[in-house]
Amino acid sequence: xxxxxxxxxxxxxxxxxxxxxxxxxxxxxxxxxxxxxxxxxxxxxxxxxxxxxxxxxxxxxxxxxxxxxxxxxxxxxxxxxxxxxxxxxxxxxxxxxxxxxxxxxxxxxxxxxxxxxxxxxxxxxxxxxxxxxxxxxxxxxxxxxxxxxxxxxxxxxxxxxxxxxxxxxxxxxxxxxxxxxxx
DNA sequence: CGCATTTGACCAGCGC
DNA sequence: GCGCTGGTCAAATGCG
Numbered sequence: 001x002x003x004x005x006x007x008x009x010x011x012x013x014x015x016x017x018x019x020x021x022x023x024x025x026x027x028x029x030x031x032x033x034x035x036x037x038x039x040x041x042x043x044x045x046x047x048x049x050x051x052x053x054x055x056x057x058x059x060x061x062x063x064x065x066x067x068x069x070x071x072x073x074x075x076x077x078x079x080x081x082x083x084x085x086x087x088x089x090x091x092x093x094x095x096x097x098x099x100x101x102x103x104x105x106x107x108x109x110x111x112x113x114x115x116x117x118x119x120x121x122x123x124x125x126x127x128x129x130x131x132x133x134x135x136x137x138x139x140x141x142x143x144x145x146x147x148x149x150x151x152x153x154x155x156x157x158x159x160x161x162x163x164x165x166x167x168x169x170x171x172x173x174x175x176x177x178x179x180x181x182x183x
Numbered sequence: 184c185g186c187a188t189t190t191g192a193c194c195a196g197c198g199c
Numbered sequence: 200g201c202g203c204t205g206g207t208c209a210a211a212t213g214c215g
Contacts, residue, residue, distance in 0.1 A: 111186085111187060111188085112187070112188055112189080113188090113206095113207070113208075113209095114189095114190090114206070114207060114208080115188090115189075115190075116204085116205065116206075116207095118204090118205085119203085119204065119205090125205085125206095127206070127207075131186095131187090138206095140206090
C-alpha cells in the first residue's frame with residue numbers, strides 16, 4: 001500500500017463529533033490562510049518520500065506529503081470502458097482521525113463507488129466520490145487493523161464548489177482537536 | 184421513483 | 200510472463 005502522508009491527526013471519539021470540515025482547507029479554495037501560505041507551500045515542495053513531519057498550527061499537528069506529483073490531471077482511456085489516470089497522480093492528503101465511525105461528515109456529499117479488502121488489514125477500504133456535478137474529488141476511508149479506532153481518510157483532488165454545510169462544524173472540530181492535542 | 188450502497192468483475196501497475 | 204494488489208466500473212439491490 002502506498003504510504004500516504006498524514007496531514008492531521010484529530011480525535012472525534014463520539015459519532016456526533018465526526019464532522020471534519022477542516023478538510024476543506026487542504027482541498028478547496030475556501031481560503032483558510034494557512035492553506036495557501038503553509039500547507040501548500042510545504043506540500044508542494046516536499047522532496048520525494050520525505051518522512052519528516054512538518055508541524056503547523058501547533059506542535060502536535062503534523063502535515064506530511066509524499067511526492068505524488070501535481071500533473072496528474074491527464075487521463076487516458078483504455079481500449080475498454082475504464083478511465084485510468086496517468087502517473088504521476090494527483091496529490092493526495094491523508095487525515096488520521098480517532099473515531100468510532102468510518103464516515104466523517106466533512107460538509108460534502110459523497111457517493112460510495114467501491115470497497116476493497118486490504119492486505120494485512122481486517123478492515124476494508126471504502127472509496128468515495130464527491131457527488132457534486134463536475135467535481136471529481138475522491139476519498140478513501142480505511143480503518144487501521146492495529147488500532148481500530150484510527151480511521152485514515154485520504155483525499156484526492158480539489159473541490160470545485162463550496163461545501164454544502166455551514167462552517168460551524170469546523171469550529172466544532174477545531175475544539176475537538178485542541179482537546180485531543182492537550183492530552 | 185430516484186438516489187445511494189453493495190459487490191463481483193475487470194483493468195493496470197508492480198515485483199518476482 | 201505471472202500473480203498479487205489497488206482502483207474503478209456498473210448491474211443489482213436497498214432505502215426513503
